[in-house]
Amino acid sequence: MAVITVERKPLTFLERTYLPQIAGGLKTTFKHLIAPKKTLEYPEQRPAIPVGYRGVPTLVKDPNGREKCVSCQLCEFVCPPKAIRITPGEIPADQADRAHVEKGPQAFDIDMLRCIYCGLCQEVCPEEAIFLQNQFSMSGYTRAEMVNHKDRLYELGGTLPDAHHKWDKKKTAEEHGNAH
């Protein structure tokens, strides 16, 4: 590569007095002084959350309002900081419409003091039951407050649209006699 020698010109007299530069600087700052402000005033104004944002992990229900998690514990295993703790349980007998689902979580705790918001739990979930959604602020006064229990997780998660209806399909298939 050719070496280009840049000639460094000596400063002109005006430049050495600093004055034109100072005037230019003052002009620039004055423009900013009267320009509209760019601050987002947080608690009142909320930032727009981009698509694919990884916020607080939550559990979601299917469009019929049923629990999606089958307590396979894959998320618990994959979780790098071991923030997730699941106690597997049977499906309660009174929920007839979920009888074909073998299991559900009895307890599902995510310790938000450990969670690193990596999203591996969402990625690994075969049931699409756990999602990192838009909530970005999580605070509490005690350690116990910072653990999200199952109720809280469902409250935060709500219901997301589901394209597959996996368990419904399985049930129909079973009823019609074919394996899948």
Place this chain on the structure above:
Amino acid sequence: MFDFYFEIPLVIRLILQGLAVIMVIFPIAGACSMAERKVAAWIQDRPGPNRATVPWVAWIPFLGKFLQRLGVFHVMADGGKMMFKEDSLPGHVNKFYFVLAPIVAMVPALTTVVAVPFGAYFDAAGKLIPLGLAPLDIGMLAVFAVSSLGVYSAILAGWASNSKYPFLGSVRASAQLISYELSMTLAVLPVFLWVNAPGTEGTMGFARVVEFQSQPGFLGGMWFGFLMPISAFIFLVALFAETNRQPFDTVESESDLVGSFHTEYGAFKWGLFFVAEYSHMIVGSGVFMLLFGGGWNPLPWVSLATAVDFLGTFLPFAHAPLFVGILSIAIFMGKVLAMIFFFMWVRWTLPRFRYDQVMKIGWQKLLPLSIANLLFYAIAIALIQK
């Protein structure tokens, strides 16, 4: 109407006047700290402090919200914090001088106000009477003499802190003050050469300077800032240096000196340094406006008398001394506040000069320039006024 006031003994009257001026300067210094934060924020495209409010004001529909957004109540919050937090006294300092330094800082800062007239009115004979605490004939000399004492507080604070960065800061402060004091003094000499024309009573007072800037005619109504731009420029630069403002705040350069001579200070003692700094700025801006900015004359070539006569055409009370006094004080304060805004504007525009640059500008640039300026005007004035 005000006869009862003049029946009060003179001492009490002077004390009352002094207190009144201090009661104005102190809140302005406090408000300046807020304005500083606001101007900084606006220049950086932020809204600035706008959260603190007090319930009763917040209930006023429009005004309450406006004042809150303006950050007015942050001044009280800041001041209250400074008053009530623990006033710590480090174990390694020289206690007596450590406590003395902030007091010594306040004294010259508030004393210089005495010599500065801040308004004027016309008595029954139509003669201009300047308003001020003490209409001294040595006005400019008094201001120079007393304001230079401010460096003692910096030296005391730095030395008493018994810690190297405050000490370096105070050494810088004194060196910088001495360097720029010279150019500043030389820069104002042409003004007083011009004012003390042969055959007139000699004075170093400010009132005469302003009187000279309010004469009729093109040259008479010209402010000295236009007549002697170099003097005004040197005075302005030296004023920035003397008040330790950006771009000359090497004294407080927090990146290399932590916080200069007030590193070890906190709470109210630190607050006193702060108020002293702003009082210096206010008085310095006032002196600049008196010398080069026409004092209490509203516009160049429009003197206070002309303005009052113009207002008199539709305001019946325009010639009342009280109205003229308030008008002139308002004009003068407006100019001083504009200057203070300029100080802040410059602060958030320019980076700090290196210490060697500060010394080089002071000794090698400004001093020769001010001497040449003095020689030029001395010869010119000798030719014009002979």
